Amino acid sequence: MKLPSDQALTEDGLARAGRGELLLIACGALAREILALIEANGWHHMALTCLPAILHNRPEQIPDAVEAAVEKHRDSFERIFVVYADCGTGGLLEARCARLGVEMVRGPHCYSFFEGNAAFAAHDDEITAFYLTDFLVRQFDAFVTRPLKFDKHPELKEMYFGHYETLVYQAQTDDPALTALAMQHAETLGLAFERRFTGYGDLEGALAKA
Secondary structure, X not given: OOOOOHHHHHHOOEEEEOOOOEEEEEEHHHHHHHHHHHHHHOOXXXXXXXXXXXXXXXXXXXXXXXXXXXXXXXXXXXXEEEEOOOOOOOOHHHHHHHHHOOEEOOOOOHHHHHHOHXXXXXXXXXXXXXXXXXXXXXXXXXXXXXXXXXXXXXXXXXXXXXXXXXXEEEEOOOXXXXXXXHHHHHHHHOOXXXXXXXXXXXXXXXXXXX
8 A cells, every 4th residue: 555644644644554354553653664564474464544643742642542543443343453552641541452452562662662672671771862763753843843843942952852862763674864864863952873773673573463
């Protein structure tokens, strides 16, 4: 299928694509990776729908949005799997999924499961790291620059990022252009730069288990 633009995935998500017995309800920021895994593994029993990725900036809205999607599609599928980690909901999404009787990806956030939850947990000293994925590198302006108003008030960068030291780019793909763009974002924020190739991390295993 032809994937919508990053802007569409950010603002609108992805309408249900594919057919099968299992529906994945995911964050729009994961659409490319999930569809790539479905294709690579021949998981044609999986369908996908995505909520707007911009909910990343409003995590308190995620549980209600996930519940609405579950209720909308529940009668059309044998099973539903939620492709969100906790994502800043403070355990509320896990509790909601338990009440709805659906499973979800384990981990505190996508940065953790992309790197691998065990590996990420070992970096407990990285409190001064700011993380970006492939999607967030491409959509940096939508998720960072404009919401924090750097485009109009550059002086706010120090207020928001003065306590950070390093921008860690978790690369799902080997794309020199994305790496160069991530480096540019690090320079914009005045941070050191580190690139880690994570691939899909624990995401592939979670979907395989689902």
